Amino acid sequence: xxxxxxxxxxxxxxxxxxxxxxxxxxxxxxxxxxxxxxxxxxxxxxxxxxxxxxxxxxxxxxxxxxxxxxxxxxxxxxxxxxxxxxxxxxxxxxxxxxxxxxxxxxxxxxxxxxxxxxxxxxxxxxxxxxxxxxxxxxxxxxxxxxxxxxxxxxxxxxxxxxxxxxxxxxxxx
Numbered sequence: 143x144x145x146x147x148x149x150x151x152x153x154x155x156x157x158x159x160x161x162x163x164x165x166x167x168x169x170x171x172x173x174x175x176x177x178x179x180x181x182x183x184x185x186x187x188x189x190x191x192x193x194x195x196x197x198x199x200x201x202x203x204x205x206x207x208x209x210x211x212x213x214x215x216x217x218x219x220x221x222x223x224x225x226x227x228x229x230x231x232x233x234x235x236x237x238x239x240x241x242x243x244x245x246x247x248x249x250x251x252x253x254x255x256x257x258x259x260x261x262x263x264x265x266x267x268x269x270x271x272x273x274x275x276x277x278x279x280x281x282x283x284x285x286x287x288x289x290x291x292x293x294x295x296x297x298x299x300x301x302x303x304x305x306x307x308x309x310x311x312x313x314x315x
Contacts, residue, residue, distance in 0.1 A: 258291065
């Protein structure tokens with residue numbers, strides 16, 4: 143049997159094939175897509191958390207390194223304070239000769255990250271013009287912990303400004 147369609151003679155079985163997908167085919171494709179998304183979404187969330195943690199750690203290590211560099215280049219003491227209550231840092235300087243304990247703010251306080259994260263304790267790193275570093279509170283290792291989205295990183299600063307970052311999985315950078 144032939145069916146006339148748009149001026150062409152087409153068999154009825156061919157005309158039936160041209161109608162589109164069956165409901166069963168569409169449902170199967172949607173189920174497969176949902177299963178794939180079910181596996182992908184947790185991986186994406188984990189990756190975003192790691193990215194946000196690395197971003198906060200990069201900001202903190204940059205603040206430490208640039209403050210040390212300023213102390214070396216300017217020839218007078220600088221401090222950087224990481225505030226646990228505001229999750230921000232503030233750079234301070236003591237440019238007055240003979241008064242190295244009188245620090246004043248250099249710019250405004252800067253947030254460590256634009257997303258939810260925390261610092262375990264308020265920590266101040268003081269840098270001398272000779273490159274030596276001291277920390278308050280003096281916990282022996284001059285370190286602090288950054289936590290973002292359930293991931294942690296421990297930032298350790300040596301007495302001479304070398305920075306080591308250890309992530310919660312034990313990987314050091």
